[in-house]
Amino acid sequence: MNQQGLFIVLEGIDGTGKSTQTQSLGEWFRQQGREVICSREPTDGPWGREIRATAATGRLAPEEELDLFLKDRRQHVEELISPALAAGKVVILDRYYFSTMAYQGCRGFDPTEIRRQNEAFAPSPDLLFVLDLDVDSALARIGGRGDVANEFEKRDSLARCREIFLSLEGEPFVHIIPSDTDPDTVQSRIREIAATRLTAAAKSGE
Ligand SMILES: Nc1ncnc2c1ncn2[C@@H]1O[C@H](COP(=O)(O)OP(=O)(O)O)[C@@H](O)[C@H]1O
Numbered sequence: 001m002n003q004q005g006l007f008i009v010l011e012g013i014d015g016t017g018k019s020t021q022t023q024s025l026g027e028w029f030r031q032q033g034r035e036v037i038c039s040r041e042p043t044d045g046p047w048g049r050e051i052r053a054t055a056a057t058g059r060l061a062p063e064e065e066l067d068l069f070l071k072d073r074r075q076h077v078e079e080l081i082s083p084a085l086a087a088g089k090v091v092i093l094d095r096y097y098f099s100t101m102a103y104q105g106c107r108g109f110d111p112t113e114i115r116r117q118n119e120a121f122a123p124s125p126d127l128l129f130v131l132d133l134d135v136d137s138a139l140a141r142i143g144g145r146g147d148v149a150n151e152f153e154k155r156d157s158l159a160r161c162r163e164i165f166l167s168l169e170g171e172p173f174v175h176i177i178p179s180d181t182d183p184d185t186v187q188s189r190i191r192e193i194a195a196t197r198l199t200a201a202a203k204s205g206e
């Protein structure tokens with residue numbers, strides 16, 4: 001638990017249900033009277049918009065792409081994440097630097113080095129939920145959403161991304177959530193863990 005507020009991140013390959021679960025978890029906290037900020041990366045800021053544009057028009061070189069994600073995140077941390085946590089809010093992110101470890105990791109960067117670079121300025125979350133689903137099922141969902149799988153979503157790179165996300169298992173704040181069941185079942189597992197974390201924080205006076 002950060003000094004004030006609670007920082008939660010949802011990660012996973014495209015189509016695992018991050019956006020769906022982020023919104024639902026936000027609602028749950030609001031029902032408990034907490035002020036909640038739900039956000040996503042890439043953000044809707046200038047750097048995030050520049051990144052999204054490349055997903056359809058053709059990817060940048062790995063170094064340029066990584067630089068844009070870091071710029072987007074610095075602005076996100078400075079302008080939204082840190083102030084919201086300091087104000088005691090619940091911050092729930094749909095993607096964060098663990099996606100950089102995964103997606104830029106499968107383009108040749110060292111995920112551990114990417115993590116070090118990010119943690120130099122980006123606060124680590126109190127809880128990280130990795131939504132896990134096999135690539136074919138995830139792609140089928142994206143197809144169902146009507147999106148054309150973009151450069152980021154090529155099958156083999158998603159398989160490598162999934163491996164990098166799963167490599168986080170075992171860290172105290174990391175929870176792997178199987179996402180091959182209905183959305184409500186996935187959300188109830190997430191809320192169960194969040195509730196336990198809240199209780200522990202209340203007991204220790206965080
Ligand atoms: N548990 C689930 N079972 C089946 N379909 C799901 C589930 N969760 C989300 N979906 C659907 O899959 C698609 C991707 O969901 P979304 O939340 O946008 O995933 P992400 O943000 O991880 O890409 C959407 O059409 C959504 O309605």
Ligand SMILES: Cc1cn([C@H]2C[C@H](O)[C@@H](COP(=O)(O)OP(=O)(O)O)O2)c(=O)[nH]c1=O
Pocket residue numbers: 013014015041042055069095096097099100101103104152153
């Ligand atoms: C946050 C982040 C996202 N990405 C990629 C993952 C996504 O495929 C793409 C766009 O993110 P997003 O809009 O979340 O795509 P989707 O809604 O399909 O999950 O950006 C990175 O490559 N590095 C990063 O650091």
